[in-house]
Amino acid sequence: MFNLSAGKKIIFSLIVLFFFLLIAELGIRGVLFFFSFGKKQLDLDPYREPNSKFGWGLKANYRQTSLSPDTGQEELLTINSKGFRGEEFDTEKDFKKTRIIMMGDSVTFGITPEACPYPAQLQSLFNQKYPHKVEVINAGVGGYSSEYVLKRLKYDILQYKPDIITVYVGWNDLYAINPQSPWQYKNLTNVAKFLNHFYLYKAYRKIIFQWLKPKLGGLLDNLKDTPYVYAQYQKFIPEKYIGNLKEIAKVCRDNNIKLVLINLASILKEKMSNEGIKKVHYPYFTSDIQKLILLQNIYNRSIKKIAEEEEVPLIDLAAVFDSIPTKENLFFDTMHPYCSGQKIIAETIYKNLLDFGIITLK
16 A cells, blocks of 8 residues: 555545546536537537637627527527628618617627517617618627727727617626625636536536525525625625726717617516526626625616716616516526517617607608
């Protein structure tokens, strides 16, 4: 028998654990590879690609089927030659049309089928009453924070000379920054993103947050954080997010573009059903729904304050969804709506654009 020192025993154990996890991860991926749903989840043909100017964008001329959370079927996902979700459009604007570019994250990008995302549904609404008067372009990109929206606005969107820009962004900002240690967000977020590439980690989070936590809800209620922790959350100010939105407003103002801000809507509410709780996706720093509600309110108050200070219209999407008693049925996770939820977003924006006089059509 070998007499190993304590340090060597630890190193040996870590090596064994590493190979065990590696084999388990490869095993899961091997099984998934033989199923169509698994191939989609493995993201073997991603539709995003790096961009030297604004971080990353969408792969031009991408065509691939994608499993729709709405229909449960494989639906075609289309990205045009300019790297935008949806149909082709000319770089030069038709001055007979009002061009609206809708910027945001995966909520704006939307799910399949192609008629589902709220920009596409908004285009349909305008086509019904004002044919050939309005052009709606979907500039949503999954994973975008306010920082990436700002960069893409500066280095890409301006060339298309939009008349109106809507900005619906904030969830990736919210999920990236721990209010208890906001200065650490880059390193911790990078670790969380790295771990999220592994199916063992995803399985762990699903077991803990989507299965175990709802079943132990009563017991976990007794283990809530101290008032001091909640006080830290309440005092939190998303300074970088606020700065980015203000800079977006300045860029739009300097280029004579009408800006419309949209606040954050979600599945979250004070009393949620077990089915609703199972849908919630948590950030790396908490699994407390009350904290998420608190953070959503903080970000929405920030959006409202910026809209007032910059004198730009605000569409209160959160209030619209909160007024719907069955809003849990409109989302398939924390913030991503089914097509029925996307329809409500489109109808709300349509009504507000006309009622606010942001767009005038005859």
